[in-house]
Amino acid sequence: MRILITGAKGQLGMALQSTLTEHHLIPTDLPEFDIVERRNVFALFEEARPELVIHCAAYTNVDGCARDPELAHRVNTLGTQNIALACQKADAPMIHISTNEVFSGDDPAGYEEWMTLSPHNPYGRSKAAAEVAVQTLLNRYYIVRTAWLYSAGGRNFIHAILRAAREKGAIRVVTDEVGNPTNAADLAEAIGRLIATEHYGIYHFVNSGACSRWAFANEILRLAGMEHVINTPILGSEFTRLSWPPPFCALHNRNGAAIGITLRSWQEALADLFQDGVEA
Numbered sequence: 001m002r003i004l005i006t007g008a009k010g011q012l013g014m015a016l017q018s019t020l021t022e023h024h025l026i027p028t029d030l031p032e033f034d035i036v037e038r039r040n041v042f043a044l045f046e047e048a049r050p051e052l053v054i055h056c057a058a059y060t061n062v063d064g065c066a067r068d069p070e071l072a073h074r075v076n077t078l079g080t081q082n083i084a085l086a087c088q089k090a091d092a093p094m095i096h097i098s099t100n101e102v103f104s105g106d107d108p109a110g111y112e113e114w115m116t117l118s119p120h121n122p123y124g125r126s127k128a129a130a131e132v133a134v135q136t137l138l139n140r141y142y143i144v145r146t147a148w149l150y151s152a153g154g155r156n157f158i159h160a161i162l163r164a165a166r167e168k169g170a171i172r173v174v175t176d177e178v179g180n181p182t183n184a185a186d187l188a189e190a191i192g193r194l195i196a197t198e199h200y201g202i203y204h205f206v207n208s209g210a211c212s213r214w215a216f217a218n219e220i221l222r223l224a225g226m227e228h229v230i231n232t233p234i235l236g237s238e239f240t241r242l243s244w245p246p247p248f249c250a251l252h253n254r255n256g257a258a259i260g261i262t263l264r265s266w267q268e269a270l271a272d273l274f275q276d277g278v279e280a
């Protein structure tokens with residue numbers, strides 16, 4: 001299948017290229033391909049003639065989105081709308097990658113696929129609006145929500161923790177942000193299985209189980225052999241951030257499980273990454 005990937009240089013884009021090797025992939029990213037430039041999007045689709053599009057491109061800097069919500073809207077919402085319109089014209093189904101931050105995180109029980117969107121920061125709002133655009137414009141789409149993505153080469157929480165631990169010898173991490181750490185390679189593998197089903201709909205693909213950022217950091221330190229580093233539990237209110245993440249935002253994968261697609265536990269997936277080697 002001819003699959004066009006947006007955001008191909010990002011964490012998930014790279015993992016998809018390593019995983020979907022039996023397909024003809026068309027990787028795209030900045031600076032050559034900007035999803036905001038509608039005419040270029042249409043021109044590329046005309047030339048590439050994709051049979052499926054996996055839309056990973058996004059402005060993922062959550063604090064940056066709070067600083068510049070207009071930019072977040074332009075890239076995450078209008079950029080996604082451009083991709084959905086191009087898919088409509090090309091009659092190609094679309095996989096839109098979304099986030100747990102489309103939910104408010106006020107419910108300690110976590111979130112299932114059908115629940116009403118309730119974003120409370122500019123990143124979450126721009127991604128929720130993107131979901132609406134996809135659902136409004138297309139009949140054949142998958143919305144895949146994920147959370148706390150990491151990969152060996154990406155900019156992510158693991159690298160931030162290891163760097164801080166090495167540089168400061170002690171870290172302070174919040175206990176009141178709960179989510180599902182997710183290995184980008186596992187997500188790519190689940191997406192590979194999903195596209196073979198043509199079972200369109202909304203999915204929550206995250207490694208199973210949830211934890212706080214503090215517990216996630218403890219596991220990272222343990223796997224890195226840095227248990228001696230003191231990890232002090234704190235509350236989000238003890239420091240200032242431009243954008244508040246949703247506090248209890250675990251996702252439950254019910255729709256994927258119903259068609260046989262589940263992801264292993266977050267601890268196993270994280271241990272696998274460390275086995276392959278992680279650099280701070």
Ligand SMILES: NC(=O)c1ccc[n+]([C@@H]2O[C@H](COP(=O)([O-])OP(=O)(O)OC[C@H]3O[C@@H](n4cnc5c(N)ncnc54)[C@H](OP(=O)(O)O)[C@@H]3O)[C@@H](O)[C@H]2O)c1
Nearest residue numbers: 007009010011012030034035057058060099146147148149
């Ligand atoms: N990372 C997470 O924890 C997380 C959690 C939940 C959901 N998600 C979603 O999962 C998807 C993939 O995330 P990721 O971690 O792979 O993100 P990532 O590593 O930040 O990659 C995103 C890619 O999109 C590119 N991009 C940004 N603006 C663009 C534009 N206007 N046109 C074309 N490309 C553009 C980025 O380029 P530059 O680097 O040059 O800006 C980057 O290569 C995103 O939709 C994200 O919202 C991520």
